[in-house]
Amino acid sequence: MLPVTIRNYARRDFTDLISLQALCFPPPFPSELWWNERQLAEHVTRFPEGALCAEIDGTIVGSMTALRRTLHRTEKHDWATVTDDGYIRNHEPEGDTIYVVDICVAPAFRKFGLGKWLLQSMYETVVHLDCLRLLGGGRMPGYVHSIGRLTPEQYVEQVAIGEIIDPVITFLLRCGRLPVGIVPNYIDDEQSANYAVLMEWRNPFKKEREKWNIFG
Known part of the structure; x- marks a missing residue:
């Protein structure tokens, strides 16, 4: 048993956050895709409530x-567009959806339930800010073993x-x-064949008639 603190990260944490990214995404993952200080500065300035660490x-x-966005079914939906390449300069302070940009846990601590606690903390933020939902694209790395045998939809159903x-999906x-x-x-x-599954958590205090999905 170890005491864990879930809190908002700040500028003093930037070096540690970049080191965490290096642990979570080692080579051959390109280091230029780890967080940089300019991105992290945007996170803590534009939406500090959405910047959490364990x-x-x-x-x-x-x-x-x-970040917060109000998303429309007809707009282009990919990670780079929705998150402004991770800079979140398209954050909308009154957006109805909290959108997950990134979540990571150091490999040595992945059996501690920290990912779940980070998500639970963000669910509380959804409720506190009276948003409709938390939404984000989930990788489906296991799909690499089913490409050509199952469609992405069939894989997610299984x-x-x-x-x-x-x-990830499980x-x-x-x-x-x-x-x-x-x-x-x-x-x-490559593992997900460039697909992602959009996964939602709905604010239980909002009415069901406000339900949203990309299939309309």
Whole structure:
């Protein structure tokens, strides 16, 4: 048992956050895609409520970043467009959706439930800010074993009913997120064949008639 603190990250944490990214996304993942200080400065300035980290014994071992948007079914939907390449300069202070930009946990701490606690903390932010939902595109890295045998939709359905375990989608399902659509060309990700599954957590205090999904 270790005491864990979930808090908003700040400028003093930037070096540690970049080091965390290096741990979570080692080569061959390109280092230029790790957070940089300019991106992190935008996070803590534009939407500090969406800049979370998990700290154990003074060390940052997990982080989660989000922004607010009001999304429309007809607009282009990929990670770079929705998140402004991670700079979140398109953050909308009155947006109805909290959109997940990134979540990561240091490999040595991935059995501690920190990803779940980071998400739970962001759910509380959704409720506190009276947003409709938390939304984000989930990688489907296990799909690499089913390409050509299952469509992305069939793969996600198999994961949802427990026939297939996917490292990311199964985790998100266990955290209360539900799939609302498949997005092609979401991010350059060979394992997922560049697909992502949009996964939603709805604010339970908002009316069901406000339900949204990309299929209309």
